[in-house]
Amino acid sequence: MSTLLKMAAALALLGAVPAFAADRTPEQVVKDHVASMKTANVDAVMADYADDAVVITPPGLVPTQQPATGPGVYSGKANARKVFVVLTGKDSIGGIRAMETSVEPLGGDVALLHWMQFRGTPQQVSGIDVFVVRGGRIVVQDIILDPARP
Numbered sequence: 001m002s003t004l005l006k007m008a009a010a011l012a013l014l015g016a017v018p019a020f021a022a023d024r025t026p027e028q029v030v031k032d033h034v035a036s037m038k039t040a041n042v043d044a045v046m047a048d049y050a051d052d053a054v055v056i057t058p059p060g061l062v063p064t065q066q067p068a069t070g071p072g073v074y075s076g077k078a079n080a081r082k083v084f085v086v087l088t089g090k091d092s093i094g095g096i097r098a099m100e101t102s103v104e105p106l107g108g109d110v111a112l113l114h115w116m117q118f119r120g121t122p123q124q125v126s127g128i129d130v131f132v133v134r135g136g137r138i139v140v141q142d143i144i145l146d147p148a149r150p
Contacts (some may be wrong), residue, residue: 026111026133050137
């Protein structure tokens with residue numbers, strides 16, 4: 001195969017990747033996000049985020065959060081990465097891997113992720129993440145903990 005033909009084929013494949021990503025529904029993007037989280041591969045997790053994504057976390061989720069009180073707001077993909085480094089780190093990955101999830105598409109570009117960790121134990125924690133997905137990329141994620149404990 002000639003070099004020119006190989007380059008043309010490679011460019012065609014590269015052009016197909018964004019189209020595939022843009023064709024994913026918000027529900028599929030969230031399912032892919034959960035699967036990547038469970039592998040603890042931060043690069044794979046971040047591949048689903050837009051460059052200008054915003055991730056909102058409960059107070060104290062990220063130990064280095066500034067200010068330390070109130071929700072954490074991480075604007076931009078590089079900042080949002082801080083959240084997922086914590087969630088896929090050695091202190092959190094057990095709960096992530098055992099997490100029970102269901103995705104609820106709300107239509108348009110919004111999907112909810114219902115999740116629970118450590119069901120039936122004193123460590124049980126659950127919540128809902130709200131995702132806004134555009135062009136196959138997460139642009140907003142709001143992590144909301146359920147206030148009730150078992």
